[in-house]
Amino acid sequence: MNPAKRYDMFVRFRAANPHPKTELEYTTPFELLIAVLLSAQSTDVGVNKATRKLYPVANTPQAMLDLGEEELKTYIQTIGLYKTKGKNVIATCKMLVELHGGEVPRDRESLEALPGVGRKTANVVLNTAFGEPTMAVDTHIFRVSNRTGLAPGKNVDIVEQKLLKFIPKEFLQDAHHWLILHGRYTCKARKPECWNCMQVDLCDYRSKTPAPAGI
Numbered sequence: 001m002n003p004a005k006r007y008d009m010f011v012r013f014r015a016a017n018p019h020p021k022t023e024l025e026y027t028t029p030f031e032l033l034i035a036v037l038l039s040a041q042s043t044d045v046g047v048n049k050a051t052r053k054l055y056p057v058a059n060t061p062q063a064m065l066d067l068g069e070e071e072l073k074t075y076i077q078t079i080g081l082y083k084t085k086g087k088n089v090i091a092t093c094k095m096l097v098e099l100h101g102g103e104v105p106r107d108r109e110s111l112e113a114l115p116g117v118g119r120k121t122a123n124v125v126l127n128t129a130f131g132e133p134t135m136a137v138d139t140h141i142f143r144v145s146n147r148t149g150l151a152p153g154k155n156v157d158i159v160e161q162k163l164l165k166f167i168p169k170e171f172l173q174d175a176h177h178w179l180i181l182h183g184r185y186t187c188k189a190r191k192p193e194c195w196n197c198m199q200v201d202l203c204d205y206r207s208k209t210p211a212p213a214g215i
Contacts, residue, residue, distance in 0.1 A: 001150050001203075006150060006168070009148075009199050013182070014174070028059065030059065034051070041080050041081060061092075095115070120137065133164075133173050137163070141183060142159055144187045147192070
């Protein structure tokens with residue numbers, strides 16, 4: 001995909017959705033951090049169902065520590081890998097209280113030092129909570145980047161670096177959300193809805209899917 005097509009792609013994303021947001025529900029950087037930590041290999045819908053009950057009870061690092069690991073697990077047991085995630089949440093909260101005054105740090109190194117927080121999670125928090133123009137490459141963004149030709153790469157690190165290089169700066173703040181939503185609802189894994197895609201004429205994907213009968 002050439003620079004002109006990339007630019008047009010994001011112009012269209014912005015026109016269709018000027019202020020994209022994560023589908024995870026949160027009100028503070030801490031709530032976002034925990035929601036993203038819980039969302040690994042889980043759906044945002046599933047995480048939101050759990051945190052709607054959890055956050056009224058514990059939505060600060062100290063409150064989560066006071067709740068305790070075993071009680072925390074009762075709130076998140078519907079989420080995949082909840083036992084490991086529960087341990088990581090408690091360990092993360094302990095570090096936040098002891099090292100960061102109960103606040104979520106705003107730098108990548110400190111975020112990635114938290115248990116269960118990798119580069120992708122750190123990028124989401126930096127972008128969504130703190131307004132940094134980062135690019136968290138999940139399975140949706142990886143697929144869209146490769147399938148469309150936007151930023152093809154063999155692994156998430158290569159795709160991330162290409163996206164940061166290729167996406168015009170004016171779109172970087174919101175690009176993460178646009179690409180995730182596009183992958184989740186249009187450029188789907190098994191059968192992309194090419195017939196319903198605003199980017200169909202810009203996309204390099206050769207096996208475009210036709211509209212289902214009756215549409």
